[in-house]
Amino acid sequence: MKTNHCKIVDCTIRDGGLVNNWDFSVDFVQQLYAGLNEAGVDYMEIGYKNSPKLLKGAEEAGPWRFLNDDFLRKVIPQKGNTKLSALVDVGRVDENDILPRSESMLDLIRVACYSKDVDKALALVQTFHDRGYETTLNIMALSNVMENELLEAFELIKDSSVDVVYIVDSYGSLDHNDVKYLVEKFKTHLPNKRLGVHTHNNMQLAFSNTLVAAELGVELLDASVYGMGRAAGNCPTELLVAHLKGTKYNLRPVLGVLEQLMVPLREKEEWGYILPYMITGALDEHPRSAMALRSSSEKDNVVDFYDKLTTPEVNFDK
Amino acid sequence: MKTNHCKIVDCTIRDGGLVNNWDFSVDFVQQLYAGLNEAGVDYMEIGYKNSPKLLKGAEEAGPWRFLNDDFLRKVIPQKGNTKLSALVDVGRVDENDILPRSESMLDLIRVACYSKDVDKALALVQTFHDRGYETTLNIMALSNVMENELLEAFELIKDSSVDVVYIVDSYGSLDHNDVKYLVEKFKTHLPNKRLGVHTHNNMQLAFSNTLVAAELGVELLDASVYGMGRAAGNCPTELLVAHLKGTKYNLRPVLGVLEQLMVPLREKEEWGYILPYMITGALDEHPRSAMALRSSSEKDNVVDFYDKLTTPEVNFDK
Structure with a gap:
C-alpha cells in the first residue's frame, strides 16, 4: 500500500476536547505537541477558533475551545515541523478574530459545515485563504446527504480556493465500500482538490476506513492519540503511525504520549467502543x-x- | 456487499475462555446459547475437546476447557438451530474421547494447527469426518508462514476430507490487503474447499478484515460477543450481526447477552484494544x-x- 502522499492531522485536543470540555492543562498540550513533533506527525489541531460570543453556554470550557493567539504563542513558543491547525464552524466564528497567518501560530484553518452550508463555509475559506492560511472544508454527516445536494456542493467547491476537501464520517456508520464509493465520487467531481478523511470509531472501522481512503489517494488523515474524541472517538494516531508504510513516522514518541498522558486520562474520561x-x-x-x-x-x-x-x-x- | 453465503461461528466460550480460564457458569453458557440461537447465529463454539491427560497444568480450568459429552447434554438439553462446535489441537486430543456425531451434542469439530502439522491435523480431520462431524482445519499464525510451506500444505489439504479451511490471523497483524491476498491464494489453491476466517483485534482490524474476507466469498466468520478472546480479542459478534446485509440475523438478542453477561464480565476480566x-x-x-x-x-x-x-x-x- 502506497501511503507516502499521506499526512496525519492529530485532533486529540480539538475532537478529544468534546469529551472533557477542553480541560487539558497547558503542560499536557505542550507534552503532546512535543511527542507528535518527534513522531513526525504533520499537523496538530490544537482547538477551535470559534468566538465565545457566538456560542452560548460554553463559558466553562477550557482555553482550547476558543483559541487566543497570544495564549497560543505562550503555549508553543517554538514550533517544530508539526504545523498547527484550528477548526471553525459556520456561524460561530468572528472573522475579525483571525489574524493574518504571518502574525499567528496557526498554519491551517479548517471549516466544518453541513452540506447545506457549503456556500457560507466557502466564503470563510476565501477569507482565511486571503490571510495566508492553508484551508480545508470538512463536510459533516455525509451518510445523511442526498446525492443531488452533494453534486450542488461540488459545483461550488471546485471553483473555490479551498486546498483540501474532507470526507467526514460523523456517525461512524460507513464501511470500506462506502468509503471507497465516496472517495471515488469526490475524486471524480473535484479533480483539482486534495482530499482528507475524518472517521469515527462506532463500529471499530475508523482505522480501517482511514487506510482504505489513504490507499485511494486521500492525503490528509485525521486521527487522535488513543482515539480520543467525542463518543466512540476517532482513528487512533498510534495505529496510523505504526502502520503507514514507507513514511517518516516514529511510533516510540507516540507511545510515550500514550503512557504519560492518555492512559491516565482514559481512567477519568470515557470514549471508545461503547x-x-x-x-x-x-x-x-x-x-x-x-x-x-x-x-x-x-x-x-x-x-x-x-x-x-x-x-x-x-x-x-x- | 453480498454476504448471504456467510455463517457466524461465535467463539465466546472457547476463545474467551483463554481470558478467564474457562470460568463461565453453566447458567452463563445457557443464556449465551439462548441469545445466540435467538439471534440466528449459526454456530456456537462451546469449548475445547482436548484431553486433560495430554495437557498438563490445566487442572484448575473450567469445564469448557475439556468438554465432556454427558455434561454438555445437561447444559444444552435441547438444541435450537444454532449448531455446537468444539476445537481440538494436534497432539492434545484423545481420539477415543470423540463419540460418533449421532451420540454427541456437537456438530462441528475444528482442528487447529500450525502449518508444519497440517498432515497430523488432516489425519484427525479424517477421523472426525468418518464419525459424522462437519470439520474445519484452522491454520494458525499465517503471517509467519513462508510461501513454500503453505503451498505444500495446500497439496495435502485439497485431497483431504476437510469441509472448511480457515485463514487465522493469530497475531492480529494483517490488514485488508493481507486478507485479500490470503483469501485469493486459498481460493486459487483450494478451489474445492469452503473457507473460514478467524481474526484478532490487536490493531482494531478484526471486524473490517472479517468483512473483507466475507465479501471475497469466505463463508465461516469467527466472532465472539463483545470481542471476548485472548489478549486483544476477536471480531465482535454484535458488529457482524448488525452489519451483514440481507441475512437472517437479529441484533436485539445479542444486545441482551451483552447487557446481561458481557458488560459485567468485562468489569472483571480484561481483553480488547490494549x-x-x-x-x-x-x-x-x-x-x-x-x-x-x-x-x-x-x-x-x-x-x-x-x-x-x-x-x-x-x-x-x-
Missing part, C-alpha cells in the same frame, strides 16, 4: 442520544435504548 | 509477551516494552 455508540453507528445516527444515555443511571441498558431508537412511534428525547 | 497487544500486533508477534506485561506491575509501561521488543540484542523473557 455499546450505545455502536448502536447509533449501526443505525446511522448522531451519537447524542447515546451520549445522553451514558450520562444517565441507565448507561448500560442497551436493549431498551435499541428498542427506543428502532421504534418509530416512540417519542424519545434525544 | 496498548501492549497493539504493539505485538504491529510487530507481527504472538501476544504472550504482552500478556505477561499485563499481569505485571509494569502493565502500562509501553515505551519500555516496545524498546525491549525492538532491540534484538536484549534477552527478553517472553
Whole structure:
C-alpha cells in the first residue's frame, strides 16, 4: 500500500476536547505537541477558533475551545515541523478574530459545515485563504446527504480556493465500500482538490476506513492519540503511525504520549467502543442520544435504548 | 456487499475462555446459547475437546476447557438451530474421547494447527469426518508462514476430507490487503474447499478484515460477543450481526447477552484494544509477551516494552 502522499492531522485536543470540555492543562498540550513533533506527525489541531460570543453556554470550557493567539504563542513558543491547525464552524466564528497567518501560530484553518452550508463555509475559506492560511472544508454527516445536494456542493467547491476537501464520517456508520464509493465520487467531481478523511470509531472501522481512503489517494488523515474524541472517538494516531508504510513516522514518541498522558486520562474520561455508540453507528445516527444515555443511571441498558431508537412511534428525547 | 453465503461461528466460550480460564457458569453458557440461537447465529463454539491427560497444568480450568459429552447434554438439553462446535489441537486430543456425531451434542469439530502439522491435523480431520462431524482445519499464525510451506500444505489439504479451511490471523497483524491476498491464494489453491476466517483485534482490524474476507466469498466468520478472546480479542459478534446485509440475523438478542453477561464480565476480566497487544500486533508477534506485561506491575509501561521488543540484542523473557 502506497501511503507516502499521506499526512496525519492529530485532533486529540480539538475532537478529544468534546469529551472533557477542553480541560487539558497547558503542560499536557505542550507534552503532546512535543511527542507528535518527534513522531513526525504533520499537523496538530490544537482547538477551535470559534468566538465565545457566538456560542452560548460554553463559558466553562477550557482555553482550547476558543483559541487566543497570544495564549497560543505562550503555549508553543517554538514550533517544530508539526504545523498547527484550528477548526471553525459556520456561524460561530468572528472573522475579525483571525489574524493574518504571518502574525499567528496557526498554519491551517479548517471549516466544518453541513452540506447545506457549503456556500457560507466557502466564503470563510476565501477569507482565511486571503490571510495566508492553508484551508480545508470538512463536510459533516455525509451518510445523511442526498446525492443531488452533494453534486450542488461540488459545483461550488471546485471553483473555490479551498486546498483540501474532507470526507467526514460523523456517525461512524460507513464501511470500506462506502468509503471507497465516496472517495471515488469526490475524486471524480473535484479533480483539482486534495482530499482528507475524518472517521469515527462506532463500529471499530475508523482505522480501517482511514487506510482504505489513504490507499485511494486521500492525503490528509485525521486521527487522535488513543482515539480520543467525542463518543466512540476517532482513528487512533498510534495505529496510523505504526502502520503507514514507507513514511517518516516514529511510533516510540507516540507511545510515550500514550503512557504519560492518555492512559491516565482514559481512567477519568470515557470514549471508545461503547455499546450505545455502536448502536447509533449501526443505525446511522448522531451519537447524542447515546451520549445522553451514558450520562444517565441507565448507561448500560442497551436493549431498551435499541428498542427506543428502532421504534418509530416512540417519542424519545434525544 | 453480498454476504448471504456467510455463517457466524461465535467463539465466546472457547476463545474467551483463554481470558478467564474457562470460568463461565453453566447458567452463563445457557443464556449465551439462548441469545445466540435467538439471534440466528449459526454456530456456537462451546469449548475445547482436548484431553486433560495430554495437557498438563490445566487442572484448575473450567469445564469448557475439556468438554465432556454427558455434561454438555445437561447444559444444552435441547438444541435450537444454532449448531455446537468444539476445537481440538494436534497432539492434545484423545481420539477415543470423540463419540460418533449421532451420540454427541456437537456438530462441528475444528482442528487447529500450525502449518508444519497440517498432515497430523488432516489425519484427525479424517477421523472426525468418518464419525459424522462437519470439520474445519484452522491454520494458525499465517503471517509467519513462508510461501513454500503453505503451498505444500495446500497439496495435502485439497485431497483431504476437510469441509472448511480457515485463514487465522493469530497475531492480529494483517490488514485488508493481507486478507485479500490470503483469501485469493486459498481460493486459487483450494478451489474445492469452503473457507473460514478467524481474526484478532490487536490493531482494531478484526471486524473490517472479517468483512473483507466475507465479501471475497469466505463463508465461516469467527466472532465472539463483545470481542471476548485472548489478549486483544476477536471480531465482535454484535458488529457482524448488525452489519451483514440481507441475512437472517437479529441484533436485539445479542444486545441482551451483552447487557446481561458481557458488560459485567468485562468489569472483571480484561481483553480488547490494549496498548501492549497493539504493539505485538504491529510487530507481527504472538501476544504472550504482552500478556505477561499485563499481569505485571509494569502493565502500562509501553515505551519500555516496545524498546525491549525492538532491540534484538536484549534477552527478553517472553
